[in-house]
Amino acid sequence: xxxxxxxxxxxxxxxxxxxxxxxxxxxxxxxxxxxxxxxxxxxxxxxxxxxxxxxxxxxxxxxxxxxxxxxxxxxxxxxxxxxxxxxxxxxxxxxxxxxxxxxxxxxxxxxxxxxxxxxxxxxxxxxxxxxxxxxxxxxxxxxxxxxxxxxxxxxxxxxxxxxxxxxxxxxxxxxxxxxxxxxxxxxxxxxxxxxxxxxxxxxxxxxxxxxxxxxxxxxxxxxxxxxxxxxxxxxxxxxxxxxxxxxxxxxxxxxxxxxxxxxxxxxxxxxxxxxxxxxxxxxxxxxxxxxxxxxxxxxxxxxxxxxxxxxxxxxxxxxxxxxxxxxxxxxxxxxxxxxxxxxxxxxxxxxx
Amino acid sequence: xxxxxxxxxxxxxxxxxxxxxxxxxxxxxxxxxxxxxxxxxxxxxxxxxxxxxxxxxxxxxxxxxxxxxxxxxxxxxxxxxxxxxxxxxxxxxxxxxxxxxxxxxxxxxxxxxxxxxxxxxxxxxxxxxxxxxxxxxxxxxxxxxxxxxxxxxxxxxxxxxxxxxxxxxxxxxxxxxxxxxxxxxxxxxxxxxxxxxxxxxxxxxxxxxxxxxxxxxxxxxxxxxxxxxxxxxxxxxxxxxxxxxxxxxxxxxxxxxxxxxxxxxxxxxxxxxxxxxxxxxxxxxxxxxxxxxxxxxxxxxxxxxxxxxxxxxxxxxxxxxxxxxxxxxxxx
Numbered sequence: 001x002x003x004x005x006x007x008x009x010x011x012x013x014x015x016x017x018x019x020x021x022x023x024x025x026x027x028x029x030x031x032x033x034x035x036x037x038x039x040x041x042x043x044x045x046x047x048x049x050x051x052x053x054x055x056x057x058x059x060x061x062x063x064x065x066x067x068x069x070x071x072x073x074x075x076x077x078x079x080x081x082x083x084x085x086x087x088x089x090x091x092x093x094x095x096x097x098x099x100x101x102x103x104x105x106x107x108x109x110x111x112x113x114x115x116x117x118x119x120x121x122x123x124x125x126x127x128x129x130x131x132x133x134x135x136x137x138x139x140x141x142x143x144x145x146x147x148x149x150x151x152x153x154x155x156x157x158x159x160x161x162x163x164x165x166x167x168x169x170x171x172x173x174x175x176x177x178x179x180x181x182x183x184x185x186x187x188x189x190x191x192x193x194x195x196x197x198x199x200x201x202x203x204x205x206x207x208x209x210x211x212x213x214x215x216x217x218x219x220x221x222x223x224x225x226x227x228x229x230x231x232x233x234x235x236x237x238x239x240x241x242x243x244x245x246x247x248x249x250x251x252x253x254x255x256x257x258x259x260x261x262x263x264x265x266x267x268x269x270x271x272x273x274x275x276x277x278x279x280x281x282x283x284x285x286x287x288x289x290x291x292x293x294x295x296x297x298x299x300x301x302x303x304x305x306x307x308x309x310x311x312x313x314x315x316x317x318x319x320x321x322x323x324x325x326x327x328x329x330x331x332x333x334x335x336x337x338x339x340x341x342x343x344x345x346x347x348x349x350x351x352x
Numbered sequence: 353x354x355x356x357x358x359x360x361x362x363x364x365x366x367x368x369x370x371x372x373x374x375x376x377x378x379x380x381x382x383x384x385x386x387x388x389x390x391x392x393x394x395x396x397x398x399x400x401x402x403x404x405x406x407x408x409x410x411x412x413x414x415x416x417x418x419x420x421x422x423x424x425x426x427x428x429x430x431x432x433x434x435x436x437x438x439x440x441x442x443x444x445x446x447x448x449x450x451x452x453x454x455x456x457x458x459x460x461x462x463x464x465x466x467x468x469x470x471x472x473x474x475x476x477x478x479x480x481x482x483x484x485x486x487x488x489x490x491x492x493x494x495x496x497x498x499x500x501x502x503x504x505x506x507x508x509x510x511x512x513x514x515x516x517x518x519x520x521x522x523x524x525x526x527x528x529x530x531x532x533x534x535x536x537x538x539x540x541x542x543x544x545x546x547x548x549x550x551x552x553x554x555x556x557x558x559x560x561x562x563x564x565x566x567x568x569x570x571x572x573x574x575x576x577x578x579x580x581x582x583x584x585x586x587x588x589x590x591x592x593x594x595x596x597x598x599x600x601x602x603x604x605x606x607x608x609x610x611x612x613x614x615x616x617x618x619x620x621x622x623x624x625x626x627x628x629x630x631x632x633x634x635x636x637x638x639x640x641x642x643x644x645x646x647x648x649x650x651x652x653x654x655x656x657x658x659x660x661x662x663x664x665x666x667x668x669x670x671x672x673x674x675x676x677x678x679x680x681x682x683x684x
Contacts, residue, residue: 050582072583079584085577089599089681096594099585143581150585196565 003028003186004049004154009058011044011210018044020210029184031177033197036207037233042190045207046156049188051075062153068198076235078147082159084139086131092118092142095125099150117145118299120179122235144176148183155180155187160195173200194234198222199302206230224263228351231275238274238281250347255313259290263346271350278307281319283330289318289339292317296330357557369396417661434656445656448632452617453663455548455633459555460612466556467563468605474564477570479542488568490562496557506554510545516589546627554622559612564612570604602678614664634660 003024007023019041026032034042047053049060051072059068067075072162086095096117105113118124121141131139140160147155157176159168163346177200180187194298197204200216206213206221206229214226225231233240242252242259250261252274261274285291294312305320319338321327330336427433439445468556472489474484497505509516517538524534533541574597582592598605620635629636634656641653 050580050584052583071582073586073588076585076586077584079579079581081577083575083577085575085581087578087581087596089596098582098587102586103589132682145617146581146585 003063005061009048009060011048011053012056012057018210022212024051024184024205024215026188028057028186031187031189031200031202032182033189033191033204034202035191035197035285040207042207043158046158046164046190047155048187050156052253054160070202071279076150076152077154078150079156080140080143080147080158080160082162086139086143088131091128091130092123095142095147095265101144105158105341113149117149121145126186136164137172140164141175142173144179155185157187157189162320170257176200187203206233222324228273228348231348236318238278241316241350242274242318244272248249254277254292257292257313258315260342261345261347262343272347273350274345275348276340276345278320279341281338283321283336283338285337286339288339290345291337291339293335295338296332296334296336299329310338316330323336404623406449420654420657424653424658426455426651428651436651439652439655442511442657444632445637448634448637449659451632452634455517455551455555456613456616458552459559462561463554463556463559464612467560468567470560471564471568471571472674475568487564491564494561495558495565498619499621500625502554503521503556506545545608548632551623551626551631552624557614559616561617562612563608566605570601574600601676605684606671606678610667613667615664617660617664667676
């Protein structure tokens with residue numbers, strides 16, 4: 001059942017259009033991430049849902065109620081900011097209970113809800129502390145509790161982990177997902193971190209230059225990117241310019257070497273690229289796979305994996321191998337054969 | 353061999369356990385000489401930059417204050433006495449204190465409120481950058497435009513023959529009974545620049561820009577996200593100001609208010625030039641006593657000045673207590 005619906009949303013600041021024809025239907029209890037580079041319009045879209053920005057065109061509805069022009073304090077939407085935005089003059093308990101105090105709830109009711117929320121974020125013993133006495137991660141957890149205390153119909157998170165260090169970010173990421181699942185609250189999460197989006201979301205909205213590039217599950221986004229932008233933005237990918245030899249069977253050529261693409265749409269004569277993830281490629285030859293040969297240009301340790309860079313028909317290509325103790329790495333300058341399954345590669349139209 | 357031995361010596365410095373077996377070879381060369389820079393670590397060096405400031409304070413605050421305090425307790429011949437304090441039994445002196453307090457409080461409140469709204473308008477209202485710069489520059493100028501020039505500027509504007517007074521005489525205003533008052537001479541309707549009202553008006557001229565200068569940084573420190581978070585939780589603009597903005601700003605407002613109060617309490621030249629001493633202010637009384645008029649007694653002047661210091665000290669203590677209460681949530 002559609003809970004939140006954004007229809008033909010457009011936002012312009014003067015002559016600059018920052019969001020263009022944005023359409024999205026979000027189901028009850030779904031966790032959606034807006035993923036994209038800085039300036040792609042993801043935060044502006046979130047701020048329009050919160051009511052801090054008015055759309056230039058289009059409508060925003062929650063459970064069928066048009067909220068497009070409703071002021072932010074009448075929307076009952078919880079928001080968590082990148083910079084925590086805790087009120088510095090209030091204790092943790094007062095911060096969490098502030099939204100309830102505004103709605104004139106009784107003191108007992110406020111206290112009970114504050115306790116519930118602090119238990120949810122496992123910070124009951126911090127109730128009387130001021131924000132300056134908390135770490136960044138603790139402040140963000142309090143901000144989450146504050147946003148949830150009012151029982152919002154929607155939870156919005158604007159890059160909530162960006163200001164935290166890597167370890168805390170990972171911990172809090174799991175905690176956000178745990179709490180979201182526990183409460184079953186519809187959540188919109190803005191991030192430019194693809195790992196966060198892939199690990200947290202039910203669906204991801206990939207945005208670029210104010211437009212939606214693709215909406216899909218993390219698997220769809222990663223394994224079947226719809227556009228070159230999505231392919232390049234999410235994960236690491238090899239894109240090799242190829243010539244279509246047989247549009248029916250997906251037979252293509254890369255220089256003098258012939259290959260087959262596992263997936264390809266309608267090939268209409270426009271320039272295409274062969275897309276294949278580095279982890280799908282292996283060293284050596286194997287029958288019934290796409291096999292290529294090229295010269296090793298680089299070998300880079302990345303911890304659990306080693307990335308090997310080759311030059312094939314004047315085009316760079318990288319492949320990942322697990323850093324096992326038996327691994328024999330190729331030397332730079334050697335010529336090696338590589339292979340990857342036909343089903344692991346697909347054709348993408350070259351963008352303009 | 354030479355290359356390897358130098359690498360080994362380098363490793364020896366970097367990783368001490370690697371020195372095993374190298375010690376003998378190293379002991380043959382003379383030990384490296386280091387300059388002893390321990391004196392640079394002495395905590396006194398942290399204060400060196402402040403020496404001119406402390407010297408200035410000593411010469412122009414501590415010594416004059418000591419002179420003032422001792423002067424309040426000695427006779428003209430230099431003998432100790434408490435007689436000078438009897439000046440506080442003089443009803444005229446007490447009235448002067450009351451008037452000074454009244455003017456200071458009034459101008460601190462009026463100037464403070466007006467200055468706060470101007471500062472809020474330029475920080476929260478997002479006017480064009482040039483307008484903001486213009487107001488800040490004007491504030492910097494006006495906050496320091498006191499004394500005789502300010503008094504004459506007001507006399508030329510709102511004095512009996514000032515150009516605004518002359519302009520007002522050319523226009524008609526509706527009277528309380530509905531009849532037109534033509535011409536409108538403000539001096540016929542109770543206004544006088546040479547009264548307490550005029551003095552408050554003149555003081556406000558330098559008080560409000562001072563408030564603009566002191567409170568603007570605090571207003572700039574108010575984060576947009578606090579307002580948005582409050583709105584998100586259902587708070588109206590009024591509730592945001594009541595519950596978050598004003599409590600956060602209170603320490604700064606208190607600090608600015610005490611500055612405004614002190615600024616007006618110690619003002620002398622503007623009042624003297626504007627009213628010719630006809631309004632009893634402590635500073636004018638002190639001036640009259642110290643200047644050596646016929647009936648002047650500098651030691652009574654010192655006693656009155658000491659009284660002013662006491663008033664300011666009480667104000668600062670009260671301010672500190674309020675400040676501590678208002679800023680208990682601040683990082684210390």
